[in-house]
Amino acid sequence: MSDTSSVPHIIRQAAASPTFSPLYRQIKTLMMDALGAGEWEPGALIPSEAELAARFGVSQGTVRKAIDEMSSENLLVRRQGKGTFVASHGDPHTRYRFLRLRPDDGLPQQKHSRSLSCGVQAADAATAAALVIQPGDPVVAVERLLCFDARPVVFDQMFLRAEIFGELTLAMLEQEGPVTSLYRFFEQCFGVHMIRAEERVRAVAAAASVAKLLEVAPDAPLLLVERRAYTYAERPVEWRRGFYTTERHHYYNELG
Amino acid sequence: MSDTSSVPHIIRQAAASPTFSPLYRQIKTLMMDALGAGEWEPGALIPSEAELAARFGVSQGTVRKAIDEMSSENLLVRRQGKGTFVASHGDPHTRYRFLRLRPDDGLPQQKHSRSLSCGVQAADAATAAALVIQPGDPVVAVERLLCFDARPVVFDQMFLRAEIFGELTLAMLEQEGPVTSLYRFFEQCFGVHMIRAEERVRAVAAAASVAKLLEVAPDAPLLLVERRAYTYAERPVEWRRGFYTTERHHYYNELG
DNA sequence: CAGTGGTCTAGACCACACT
DNA sequence: GTGTGGTCTAGACCACTGA
Numbered sequence: 001m002s003d004t005s006s007v008p009h010i011i012r013q014a015a016a017s018p019t020f021s022p023l024y025r026q027i028k029t030l031m032m033d034a035l036g037a038g039e040w041e042p043g044a045l046i047p048s049e050a051e052l053a054a055r056f057g058v059s060q061g062t063v064r065k066a067i068d069e070m071s072s073e074n075l076l077v078r079r080q081g082k083g084t085f086v087a088s089h090g091d092p093h094t095r096y097r098f099l100r101l102r103p104d105d106g107l108p109q110q111k112h113s114r115s116l117s118c119g120v121q122a123a124d125a126a127t128a129a130a131l132v133i134q135p136g137d138p139v140v141a142v143e144r145l146l147c148f149d150a151r152p153v154v155f156d157q158m159f160l161r162a163e164i165f166g167e168l169t170l171a172m173l174e175q176e177g178p179v180t181s182l183y184r185f186f187e188q189c190f191g192v193h194m195i196r197a198e199e200r201v202r203a204v205a206a207a208a209s210v211a212k213l214l215e216v217a218p219d220a221p222l223l224l225v226e227r228r229a230y231t232y233a234e235r236p237v238e239w240r241r242g243f244y245t246t247e248r249h250h251y252y253n254e255l256g
Numbered sequence: 257m258s259d260t261s262s263v264p265h266i267i268r269q270a271a272a273s274p275t276f277s278p279l280y281r282q283i284k285t286l287m288m289d290a291l292g293a294g295e296w297e298p299g300a301l302i303p304s305e306a307e308l309a310a311r312f313g314v315s316q317g318t319v320r321k322a323i324d325e326m327s328s329e330n331l332l333v334r335r336q337g338k339g340t341f342v343a344s345h346g347d348p349h350t351r352y353r354f355l356r357l358r359p360d361d362g363l364p365q366q367k368h369s370r371s372l373s374c375g376v377q378a379a380d381a382a383t384a385a386a387l388v389i390q391p392g393d394p395v396v397a398v399e400r401l402l403c404f405d406a407r408p409v410v411f412d413q414m415f416l417r418a419e420i421f422g423e424l425t426l427a428m429l430e431q432e433g434p435v436t437s438l439y440r441f442f443e444q445c446f447g448v449h450m451i452r453a454e455e456r457v458r459a460v461a462a463a464a465s466v467a468k469l470l471e472v473a474p475d476a477p478l479l480l481v482e483r484r485a486y487t488y489a490e491r492p493v494e495w496r497r498g499f500y501t502t503e504r505h506h507y508y509n510e511l512g
Numbered sequence: 513c514a515g516t517g518g519t520c521t522a523g524a525c526c527a528c529a530c531t
Numbered sequence: 532g533t534g535t536g537g538t539c540t541a542g543a544c545c546a547c548t549g550a
Contacts, residue, residue, distance in 0.1 A: 023519075023520070059522070064536090064537095065519085072328070078535095078536060079536080080528050080537065097511070202479070204459070222477070246457075251458070253455045278537080278538060304515075315541070316541090321538085334516095339516060
């Protein structure tokens, strides 16, 4: 008997079946499940292609195609000679993967952030809709100020699913230190890896309180960036409203 | 004699050579050249994988990998049973590929645009830098107003390389009709296909003239979207400054 | 039907990292 | 050297399109 018997989910059949999908996609789904279940931790080495091929009872080329897709989606990282690793926000390369703000002069700047508040509250309608929970359900609310070279540039209001982040406190955020990426912190403390996000950007006039925090004039134009971030299985876990000053920075985007 | 002799550029050698790149990448480069040279027009059917494999003297799998990459970069479009086609802004699917503005309510809206002016002028420093030409070199400047459901939403100021678009006139733009995508028009009239763009987004207060065009209050917050668009061979051909109202719309972005 | 892309396999060999 | 991913091949079969 081979290990193949432990993988009964794979369907080798013609596309006539309505629930058909190619082998490599089924493999990918199984691997996504493994990631979502925390079987392979962020940053960890996953089994080699040959080993996975044996485990799933398919050829190496088929496993390879599954990994190709996941690697192009930034879920896995291949390193020739070493192996394939689970992507992580702890990697220097993918550290601030979702932050699109850049200094106008292009020079790298020192980023650090300060957490202003953290507490559980009831979700309002908009937050509930974004996180796919019921209005009134508890969410963890965090306010943070992000500075580039000691100048305040972004004010963030975040709302996190309480079922996951319920234990988060201001002390934990402060203790973690101001230089670490928040998503790296979430990975390490809560085992939640953000894999994808959507942003909606608008121009707004700065409210007095926000203007003060960002040290700009009241009614100064700001970018309002609303972000919804997802973990595995398309599960939204964070909803964030950020106010960005664009006096010395800009939101950069590549259109393919 | 086979056709292989007509493709002397392919280097089959070990990576020890400093100028080495994998076969499929060399194939890709050759195909990119063909696209850049206008050998294969936007929307056209390219030769089958088997044919290309024979022409380049490699296996079908190698050609396939080259096409895979180009297709994931939106340069080619595969259609099972039919063949592989050159991507085009004329395709209904890739029509407004670079426009990230969406109505807040998510309902599709009728887009149409009006060209306000068009003429040749000398490039200022910023425009010249963006287009990689000399300050003072001629550029074609176009001003356009884009409406969603008859409401003005975007005011665009575009600067185009005169060597390509020198013959562009307001009459041509008006004649083309207000509903066609501009990039489709550029493809058909000038044979220039935009394949990639970068955008830098900032929040600004509306100047009086812009406010009037967009029917918003003076000093109303607007998105300022600067776009640089490239054709093949990483050649920048358009530099654009757009003012977007975000009263009923937002700039949408997916972060992978 | 013939022709196209889509999937899957099996095997060879190369390049890289560690030991 | 051993084990990893990276490239390339040749061939089989499937699925879709259109004549």
